[in-house]
Amino acid sequence: MQPLELSAVDLVTAIRRGEASAVQVAEAFLGRIEKANGSINAFLHIDREAALARAADIDARRKAGKPLGALAGLPVAVKDALCTSDQPTTCASKMLAGFRPPYDAHVVAKLRQADAVLVGKTNMDEFAMGGSNENSAFGAVHNPWDLTRAPGGSSGGSAACVAADMAPAAIGSDTGGSIRQPAGLCGITGLKPTYGRVSRRGLVAFASSLDQIGPMTRSAADCALLMETIAGHDPGDATCLTDEVPRYTEMLEKPLTGLRIGRVAEHFGPGLDPEVAHGVEEAFAAFKAAGATIHDVELPHAKYGIATYYLVAPCEASSNLARYDGAHYGHRAEPGRGHRTSAGPTGEFESPLVEMYCRSRAEGFGPEVKRRIMLGTYALSAGYYDAFYAKALRVRRLIRQDYLDAFAQVDLIGGPVSPTPAFPLGEKTSDPLAMYLVDMYTVGTNLAGIGGISFPCGFTKGGLPIGFQLQGPALSEPLLLRAADRYQKLTDWHTRRPKLAT
Amino acid sequence: MALTRQDVAKVGLLARLALSGDDVERMTGELTKIVGFVSQLEQLDTNDVAPLAHPLDTQNVFRADEPKPSLTTAEALQSAPRHDGSCFLVPAVLGDSGAA
Numbered sequence: 001m002q003p004l005e006l007s008a009v010d011l012v013t014a015i016r017r018g019e020a021s022a023v024q025v026a027e028a029f030l031g032r033i034e035k036a037n038g039s040i041n042a043f044l045h046i047d048r049e050a051a052l053a054r055a056a057d058i059d060a061r062r063k064a065g066k067p068l069g070a071l072a073g074l075p076v077a078v079k080d081a082l083c084t085s086d087q088p089t090t091c092a093s094k095m096l097a098g099f100r101p102p103y104d105a106h107v108v109a110k111l112r113q114a115d116a117v118l119v120g121k122t123n124m125d126e127f128a129m130g131g132s133n134e135n136s137a138f139g140a141v142h143n144p145w146d147l148t149r150a151p152g153g154s155s156g157g158s159a160a161c162v163a164a165d166m167a168p169a170a171i172g173s174d175t176g177g178s179i180r181q182p183a184g185l186c187g188i189t190g191l192k193p194t195y196g197r198v199s200r201r202g203l204v205a206f207a208s209s210l211d212q213i214g215p216m217t218r219s220a221a222d223c224a225l226l227m228e229t230i231a232g233h234d235p236g237d238a239t240c241l242t243d244e245v246p247r248y249t250e251m252l253e254k255p256l257t258g259l260r261i262g263r264v265a266e267h268f269g270p271g272l273d274p275e276v277a278h279g280v281e282e283a284f285a286a287f288k289a290a291g292a293t294i295h296d297v298e299l300p301h302a303k304y305g306i307a308t309y310y311l312v313a314p315c316e317a318s319s320n321l322a323r324y325d326g327a328h329y330g331h332r333a334e335p336g337r338g339h340r341t342s343a344g345p346t347g348e349f350e351s352p353l354v355e356m357y358c359r360s361r362a363e364g365f366g367p368e369v370k371r372r373i374m375l376g377t378y379a380l381s382a383g384y385y386d387a388f389y390a391k392a393l394r395v396r397r398l399i400r401q402d403y404l405d406a407f408a409q410v411d412l413i414g415g416p417v418s419p420t421p422a423f424p425l426g427e428k429t430s431d432p433l434a435m436y437l438v439d440m441y442t443v444g445t446n447l448a449g450i451g452g453i454s455f456p457c458g459f460t461k462g463g464l465p466i467g468f469q470l471q472g473p474a475l476s477e478p479l480l481l482r483a484a485d486r487y488q489k490l491t492d493w494h495t496r497r498p499k500l501a502t
Numbered sequence: 503m504a505l506t507r508q509d510v511a512k513v514g515l516l517a518r519l520a521l522s523g524d525d526v527e528r529m530t531g532e533l534t535k536i537v538g539f540v541s542q543l544e545q546l547d548t549n550d551v552a553p554l555a556h557p558l559d560t561q562n563v564f565r566a567d568e569p570k571p572s573l574t575t576a577e578a579l580q581s582a583p584r585h586d587g588s589c590f591l592v593p594a595v596l597g598d599s600g601a602a
Binding site: 099100102103195196209235238239241301304306307308310311318322325326327328329330331332335349350351352353354355356357358359361362365370371373374375377378379381388390391392393394395396397398400432433436447448449450 | 505509510513514515516517518519520521525529532533535536537539540541542543544546548551552553554555556557558563565573577578580581582583584590592593594595596
């Protein structure tokens with residue numbers, strides 16, 4: 001048995017049946033991490049000893065006939081934006097270097113209860129702000145399909161570690177596309193659940209009305225398996241939905257006959273790479289062959305998505321990140337260290353305390369995080385609030401209404417995840433606005449609070465994965481997962497692996 | 503809409519970010535470009551549209567008003583850069599000396 005080649009579903013089954021031990025499986029993936037992580041940099045922290053001890057405990061309990069959780073023995077990598085009480089949690093920021101949270105995120109606790117084996121914390125764009133993973137304070141992640149290219153972001157480490165077989169499953173978070181876009185660029189499957197479907201407690205907050213945690217795996221069936229563990233109500237997150245969690249894994253079989261999939265003409269406008277367009281059209285054809293019907297739908301305000309998102313998200317971020325003050329936890333500037341910098345129109349700080357705040361934050365945050373804090377602070381400041389923040393919230397309602405109107409005509413909306421395949425590292429780092437546009441097809445899902453899934457639908461001539469995105473109404477995860485699973489039963493794009501020199 | 507260096511310096515203090523002269527210079531250009539881009543929303547007439555701050559219709563979620571354990575003092579202070587065992591220590595809130 002080759003653990004690295006098995007799906008998460010098959011690994012869990014094999015361990016439950018005793019065909020493989022949890023220790024064997026953990027050793028296989030930890031060995032792979034040892035070989036491959038050096039060139040990919042997907043992990044910020046690897047917990048080899050704890051993972052093996054955990055796996056041994058699961059094997060002992062299985063032998064003793066004790067009950068095991070639904071994910072018993074499954075190695076899972078967790079984005080470093082989720083709090084783990086026994087591992088550092090840095091959000092790939094110098095601000096949180098070495099930070100040990102005093103508690104586990106709800107999703108981390110659920111994974112532990114389900115007997116998953118947490119192998120480590122994955123690299124990301126600092127505070128989840130970015131679309132290439134180049135904003136990490138601890139180095140960029142390299143795309144396993146081409147090490148000179150970006151894996152996407154912000155959950156780039158989670159996407160890359162699954163693509164490179166370093167873990168069969170990973171947890172990501174998605175504020176404007178941060179699960180779906182890296183999944184698309186790395187050739188894996190990623191689900192952004194409906195806002196509130198998964199608890200955000202213990203997820204380091206970026207933009208609280210947009211953030212959502214979700215699974216990143218090789219297949220839709222594996223995403224379904226993880227969702228059964230991580231979804232569900234948590235009294236610790238007041239925005240977490242109370243709706244019952246469906247048995248996603250048992251709802252995948254039904255054929256797609258009669259499924260109505262919407263196609264948005266504007267998705268195929270200027271800016272879309274021709275090879276990506278071709279792959280996406282082929283996927284529509286495959287869905288049609290599987291019994292679905294394709295319908296033209298309109299999202300008239302979608303073209304305002306990026307502008308709306310880059311007001312709403314930075315405004316919320318500037319408020320959320322105010323907590324990093326050098327006083328309670330995280331980086332603190334020491335008095336007299338470093339060069340004196342100016343603040344305020346007169347170049348003066350208001351007091352020694354304010355100076356400590358300003359210098360701690362200047363030293364701890366990277367350039368993109370500072371840019372977004374500045375943009376959000378500006379848009380929320382006196383005289384600009386109505387023109388920027390309130391305006392964006394009004395357009396947000398128009399964008400959500402577009403989706404509600406479209407879903408009156410179709411069950412799901414299909415299209416590209418990203419306008420291009422994985423781009424070269426360094427290509428967009430000097431132009432923040434160009435980087436923002438990589439999210440053009442994904443931000444609408446978050447603004448509307450609905451669900452979306454991304455999965456591979458082909459490869460470019462140069463061997464880079466092409467992603468397909470399906471978006472569905474609130475709580476349509478069973479349908480999103482079923483449609484992606486049916487597609488994956490008819491195609492083999494999701495089974496392809498990068499050839500890594502290790 | 504072009505931002506000035508004074509705008510950026512003022513926002514820097516509001517955002518509690520110490521900015522060097524170079525930072526202010528660079529951010530003035532970058533933020534002007536980004537603000538120019540997001541200003542395209544002005545094209546839309548939204549007079550009759552209510553703001554949507556949150557995608558869910560859920561409002562006023564209450565939990566049972568029951569005492570339960572929270573973080574201990576030691577846990578709350580475990581990652582503090584400076585503390586005295588019961589309080590976080592910070593530099594002087596007023597005046598210009600007395601760093602903790």
